[in-house]
Amino acid sequence: xxxxxxxxxxxxxxxxxxxxxxxxxxxxxxxxxxxxxxxxxxxxxxxxxxxxxxxxxxxxxxxxxxxxxxxxxxxxxxxxxxxxxxxxxxxxxxxxxxxxxxxxxxxxxxxxxxxxxxxxxxxxxxxxxxxxxxxxxxxxxxxxxxxxxxxxxxxxxxxxxxxxxxxxxxxxxxxxxxxxxxxxxxxxxxxxxxxxxxxxxxxxxxxxxxxxxxxxxxxxxxxxxxxxxxxxxxxxxxxxxxxxxxxxxxxxxxxxxxxxxxxxxxxxxxxxxxxxxxxxxxxxxxxxxxxxxxxxxxxxxxxxxxxxxxxxxxxx
Ligand code: PEP
Ligand code: MG
Numbered sequence: 001x002x003x004x005x006x007x008x009x010x011x012x013x014x015x016x017x018x019x020x021x022x023x024x025x026x027x028x029x030x031x032x033x034x035x036x037x038x039x040x041x042x043x044x045x046x047x048x049x050x051x052x053x054x055x056x057x058x059x060x061x062x063x064x065x066x067x068x069x070x071x072x073x074x075x076x077x078x079x080x081x082x083x084x085x086x087x088x089x090x091x092x093x094x095x096x097x098x099x100x101x102x103x104x105x106x107x108x109x110x111x112x113x114x115x116x117x118x119x120x121x122x123x124x125x126x127x128x129x130x131x132x133x134x135x136x137x138x139x140x141x142x143x144x145x146x147x148x149x150x151x152x153x154x155x156x157x158x159x160x161x162x163x164x165x166x167x168x169x170x171x172x173x174x175x176x177x178x179x180x181x182x183x184x185x186x187x188x189x190x191x192x193x194x195x196x197x198x199x200x201x202x203x204x205x206x207x208x209x210x211x212x213x214x215x216x217x218x219x220x221x222x223x224x225x226x227x228x229x230x231x232x233x234x235x236x237x238x239x240x241x242x243x244x245x246x247x248x249x250x251x252x253x254x255x256x257x258x259x260x261x262x263x264x265x266x267x268x269x270x271x272x273x274x275x276x277x278x279x280x281x282x283x284x285x286x287x288x289x290x291x292x293x294x295x296x297x298x299x300x301x302x303x304x305x306x307x308x309x310x311x312x313x314x315x316x
Pocket of ligand 1: 046048087178198199200201202203249250251
């Protein structure tokens, strides 16, 4: 089965009746980009840039970042590359960015909040991203957004750097939907963003109020919980109404049992760990869009994650 899936991995992701669902890869290194291409990724939906910033004495400068992003863009050929701005927080200390003590790091300076708290890091990163060639290959993604003021501010930074670099158009600027605030407000936020990408890891953590790394809660922390699915549905509906793309780049996008539900909820793109891509494409080929939609409607009516999983015929 695995060999058969791999043999067809080069085909675009599509349901049985031919609706294209883009199957992208999550990357955290240049090696991941190579693996993504071998596994049939149609692009990168999430480049986690933290790998460049952790475990060192000072932040990487603009040229070092450019070099890293450019190598990954080159490894992807002409496939789109979605670069997420730095997503670090109080739980991942970095020497050159001393943070105040936080009792609840998950609720503190994290993601875009850290970038806006120390904007010089963000400016350097944005300039490095904007210098990748060809510019049309790149999209920018912002982590941990909670309202439109954050997007507006970053967009003004991006426009400013584009002018300074002599670029005539700015790349697409998307936001992660990974806080309940952003999911609930997605119909508004979508007017300020060019695309949405749902981060189901944090969205589950914050919706279920369960630490994503808590060993005792791991079995209960299931992104197929109907409360999380309802938030995903809000984001997917917002994207559809505005005619903007909605992706899922959290762990649920790598969970093959979840794929038909996500598609049925209206997700246009899933971004997964490279190794999961061939299987995801097979699962898509086996179902029609109408079947996925019927399953999603049922899933939204369940009251536990286990009931949702039972609907899909899979146990966790
Ligand atoms: C997520 O939260 O689902 C996500 C994709 O971001 P990360 O796992 O890097 O926090
Ligand atoms: Mg996240």
